Amino acid sequence: MRYYKHLRADMPTKDDVRRLTPNPAIPEVIDYLADQGVETYLDRFDALQPLCRFGLDGTCCRRCLWGPCIVTKTKRGVCGADLPLVVISNHLRMVASGCAAHGQHARNRLETILAILDGRMEGELRGRERVWWLAERYGISREAKSWEELARKVVETMLLDLGSIERKPLRALLALAPAERLETWRKLDIIPTSAFSEVCEALARTSLGADSDWRNVLKHELRVALAFFYGCVIGASFASEILYGSSHPIDVEVGFGTLADTGAVKVAVHGHSPVMAEALAEAVDSERIVEAARQAGADGVSLYGICCTGHELLGRYGIPTLTGILGQEFAIGTGALDAVVVDLQCIIPGIVNVANGFGTRIITTSDSNRLPGALHIPFKPERSREVSETILLAAIEAFRERDHSRQRIPDSHQKVRAGFDGDSILAAFGGRQRMLELLRDGRIVGIATMVSCNTPKVIYEANNVIIARELLRRGVLITTTGCAAHALFNAGLADPEMGSGVKDSLRAVCKEAGVPPVLPVGACVDNTKTMLLFKGLAEEAGLPLTKLPFFYIGAEPGNEKALGMAMSFLAHGIPVLTGYPIPIPVPTLEPREGGGIDDYVSNSNEIADFFAEGALEIVGARIYVESRPTWAAGLVEANMREKRRSLGWSQVPQGSD
Ligand code: XCC
Secondary structure (H helix, E strand, C coil): CEEEHHHCEEECCHHHHHHHCCCCCHHHHHHHHHHCCCCCHHHHHHHCCCCCHHHHHCCEECCCCCCCEECCCCCCCCCCCCHHHHHHHHHHHHHHHHHHHHHHHHHHHHHHHHHHHCCCCCCCCCCHHHHHHHHHHHCCCCCCCCHHHHHHHHHHHHHHHHHCCCCCCCHHHHHHCCHHHHHHHHHHCCCCCCHHHHHHHHHHHCCCCCCCCHHHHHHHHHHHHHHHHHHHHHHHHHHHHHHHCCCCCEEEEECHHHHCCCCCEEEEEEECCHHHHHHHHHHCCCHHHHHHHHHCCCCCEEEEEEHHHHHHHHHHHCCCEEECHHHHHHHHHCCCCCEEEECCCCCCCHHHHHHHHHCCEEEECCCCCCCCCCEECCCCHHHHHHHHHHHHHHHHHHHHHCCHHHCCCCCCCEEEEECCCHHHHHHHCCCHHHHHHHHHCCCCCEEEEECCCCCCCCCCCHHHHHHHHHHHHCCEEEEEEHHHHHHHHHCCCCCCCCCCCCCHHHHHHHHHHCCCCEEEEECHHHHHHHHHHHHHHHHHHCCCHHHCCEEEEECCCCCHHHHHHHHHHHHCCCCEEECCCCCCCCCEEEECCCCCCCCEEEECCHHHHHHHHHHHHHHCCCEEECCCHHHHHHHHHHHHHHHHHHHCCCCCCCCCC
16 A cells, blocks of 8 residues: 555555455456456556645646746745635535536436427426426416427426526526525525536636635635535436436346357447437347348347446346446456447547457547547437438347457456435335334434545555445445445445345334335436435434534545535535545644644645535535545544434434444
8 A cells, every 4th residue: 555644545556456455356367368468447546646645635837827936834826826715616616627527427318308299209208297396386387288398398397407508596406405504595695596507607716816815715616515515416306307307216136247258249338328328228139130140150248338428227127237437448448348338428538448458449429528549429319210220230240250269357246236216215214204214213323425427546446345234234225326336346345135234123113014125226416316215314304404413425526526526515514525535635743843743733725624614604514524434434423423422312322233
């Protein structure tokens, strides 16, 4: 391990990952790829060490051409910008970028709904309940003459939230946010307009000589975080439901072992948009594709999922997932995949090199996400069947041409019960009132959502898995999305039979409810489902979100989208744990000059202090940064116990019963 003193955190080497990852499939794949001379992110991460301190701390300012300026507590940039201004401006730009990214796939899905309504695309909208539900909340149910017209109005409203330049408050936020939060945000003056407008404002505000009051920049970050959630995340998640219907609990086998030779052409879908993946899922059984596969000597075409596109198909159809963002090279490195079809985001350029080593065809489908060396087949919703068949025929051709003898598939698969949402979780536990009772009496100590990405800065999947195991042992129920969910799947924690290592009282209630103690609720935009669950329980309790034992955990922060999600949960008053320092200087204790062994001064800064303390005063929650996963779980539990105590809820004995 490499120790970064100023972060007070380790970073693993490739060898550490190989020895210490909790995922049993990975050492075998790492060794195999090394044998084959194929480079992965692990090699590149090792080669880049040591990483730049100023980049890690967010103290390098590159927002104009006068610098770059490295600022410290005593040294300002050329324009006079000091450390808090540089750090928070950089941070805001990252959150704005995350907002743009989730906005991109919200737009992609919302436009698909309009294409169906206009008759430009074949298909029907399967999620009528979500349209009624939203229409009622937007106050447009009585105005529409037909169901289609209603759906159009709902989608147009969501598009306004995404991209209108009118200076009007974001509609979904007014319609869906808890009343207490609306009041808080109004007082803070952070109610956003549309997501894209707030992103533009963020870029303008952080340009040379613009907003130089770090507190005001931070206020805009909270505004962007709300636009991120109510404009983009809700837009994408609900659009998916309107298009394809809700997910339902479903049992599936997942992991690299599901690639074991079936004689089928194996195609992985990867990225975030369900639109192209859904079209492929329909086309695999078409006569033309079945026949083409047969002629190539294959037994049909099988689909697999990677990252969030994988979650979209997992929850609705039980299509197996393979891995999250950090495992994409490893999945291809099994040599089992004939093609990887990618849509939007989290598709790393390194996969082309690995794919070339195994004859796997990478097919890009969006102009926003091209890869040099890949085959590009633009996905057009209007010609979705035709394009899907062209893509699958290209995969079949790769199957025909490839050398299949170079496969090395680890025998690793896990049973998972996936496809939950707020309603199905409440139903399983007997409804809102009963679930609240379980929380009050301590059979469920608290609910944590474990979400977002993976990072090469921690041992592959380790932080997510260790924190989850520790929380289950302490009686905390977990919901999960995105790449965190893939890690928890691989560790067997979303298996409905999962029992050992779970606090007895939690195990008993999960058994009675027929659910695993880790509940997968979908892709990263489906954090809406956990938020609706939290909101429903808070309403039932008649309490603000800030008072309840809920937690947001990003154990392996890796993507700008994850920073935005953390900030949006924080703005809701839900405490955040980040499992590795994010680009904010970590406060340190330094020996006082001439002082004794216990005589230290705190070397902190305004931004770290805000996230650790100041946020508590204005939004009712704070960010914890803790890179040691067992300690991190302890912090979460302590916070939950503190809240239980102040609510007068029963105190549960610590540890396993
Ligand atoms: Fe991407 Fe969504 Fe993050 Fe995974 S979790 S690295 S955003 S695939 Ni959403």
